[in-house]
Amino acid sequence: MSQSLFWDPMIETLPRAQIESLQGMRLVRQVDWVYHNSEFYRQWYSRAGISPNDIHGLSDLTKLPTMSKDDLREWRKKTHDPFSGTLCVPPKLLVRMHHSTGTSGLPNVYGLTQKDWDDVTDQFARMLYRVGIRSGDVTNNWLESAMSWHGFTMTAPGARRIGATVYSLEPDNRSIAQTNLEMLAGADMTCLFTYHPEFEINYLRQRDLDPKTVHPNLRFIYSAALTTPTRRKLLEEAWGVPYWNMGGGGDQYLSESECPYSIPSMHMPEDRTIVEVLDPVTHEPVEPGQEGELTVTNLWAEACPYLRYRLEDIVRADYNSCPCGSTHVRLTYRGRMAWSVEVGGVRVFSDDVENVLWRFPATEFAQYQLVKSPVQPQPRLIVRTTRHADRIHDEVRFVSQLEDAIAEELQVPTTVQLVNPGQIGIGTVKFQRVAVESV
Incomplete structure (x- = not known):
């Protein structure tokens, strides 16, 4: 077991039985919370003939109806509520509000209480610690300002919680290369965050730049985009350092990342999120190891938790322990349903x-x-x-x-x-x- 990969060693190496017991207790609490504090869930569950009295543990999860982005959009269209009826606290308790990217339609709006903020910052610290960020590192995060509306902006607070120095700048896809390789020249980055790393490589080649002359102590680059073997090979050859990938879903602040043993799979914190892989048509669980739609249940948020929320991402799940020592599920992503064709x-x-x-x-x-x-x-x-x-x-x-x-x-x-x-x-x-x- 490599303790050096773990931000929270005790939680990240819990035996499977203890993970599921913890999930069951938190599920019971969360269902009761949303039912009594959210009009959406109260109607959604009542329509399905479900109440908190029917949920006693993890084995009762499938009694709950699944929900999708379209269900939230329909509620929002009907009620004009920007939170689609899912807000479980008074708005005055929100310390931050975000919305999704709107990749497949109208963006969903959600927020964080102070407790949520503290919880999710710790989750993102766990994700970033796994890819290698440590106290004293110098990194960057353009998401915090350029995408201040998106849940994945929490990467910056997560890095700061670890003890890293974070340069938070404001490029977009078209100028991020210039920011990382000109504006940050002299900052001596040790870990460089990129979003579409091909822009940096073209920039390096066009100017015949050696990355080590710009950031001589760079240890690795990292990103949050699906990464093919070809993409990874090109990036590591161009930068001369390892590339690590992270992922998640902005609207529920999902935080997952690779470890040296899991590539290309990513570890998901199951103490915070229940992971299901469902058939995209029937919404029934697929056989272990088969591909299906990633469906998550938020166990930690008090403001806007989504339960049995279908994310439209096709994944394969591995619940076996990882050689790194982590006992939490690893997800291998195929892609977003909207970004696929059937031939x-x-x-x-x-x-x-x-x-x-x-x-x-x-x-x-x-x-x-x-x-x-x-x-x-x-x-x-x-x-x-x-x-x-x-x-x-x-x-x-x-x-x-x-x-x-x-x-x-x-x-x-x-x-x-x-x-x-x-x-x-x-x-x-x-x-x-x-x-x-x-x-």
Whole structure:
């Protein structure tokens, strides 16, 4: 067991039986709390014929109906309540309010009491400690200011709780490279947070910069985006340091991260969150080890906890203990349902395509999109991608090579369309990896 990976060694190495016992006690308390303090939950559970008297422990979890972002949006549309009826405390007790990115629709609004703030800061400290941040480190976090509305801004307070110095600046996707490599030059960063790290690599190459001359004591870079093996390889080669990944969901302040033994899976704190993997259609639990929709139950928040909340992310869960000593579940992400297409009987995620696309020098770090028919499934996978034209001698042959490589790896018929830079937009927070059009 490596105690050096753990911010809270006792909790992070609890035996499975104790984790589940703790979850059961907290579930009973949380159901009672939301039922008596939230109009949404009171109506939601009453409609399902459920009351707190029916929940006695973890085994009763599946008695509760699941909920989704669309359910919250519908309630908000009907009541004009920005919290969708889920706020369980008087608004005057909120010390911070955020909203989700709105990747798949109208953003959801949620907040934190002071107790919630303290709890979630500790959760994010646990996540960051696992990837390697320690007291005395110097790091950055542009999320705190540029995304002050998003729950993942808690990475900055989490790092400060550990004892790190945090530079909180305000770039977006298009200027983060300049911020990290010019504005922070001389700050001697030891851990560098990036959001779309390909921008930094292009910046380094264009200026023939050695990262070690900018940040000579840099130990690792880290991010919070799904990471393919190809992306990780390119990043580590360019920076000359390890790359670590984190993840989660902003609207419930989920905090998870890799350890050296779990890559690409990430540890989720089960003392704070119950994790289920459900069939996206039936909402029934899948068999152990199978892929399904990540569904979470918040056990810690008093302001806006979501229970059996379907996140639209497809994951695989491993409940076995990790070689690092952690006993909490590890999640391997496939991608967001909205960022996938179904070709025949195969579901293809944007990262599946990226993993192949970025292996080719001419499409390394290319901007790309999957074209998704409004009616699924569709007969072919259609990929649009930018390219480095100066690295291609014969475009027709190159397109054929790309199509063959993607089709062979993903086992679906594939059409590749080359487009010019600017034809695929770059957002300030997330790239739009899927374009819905008639195919």
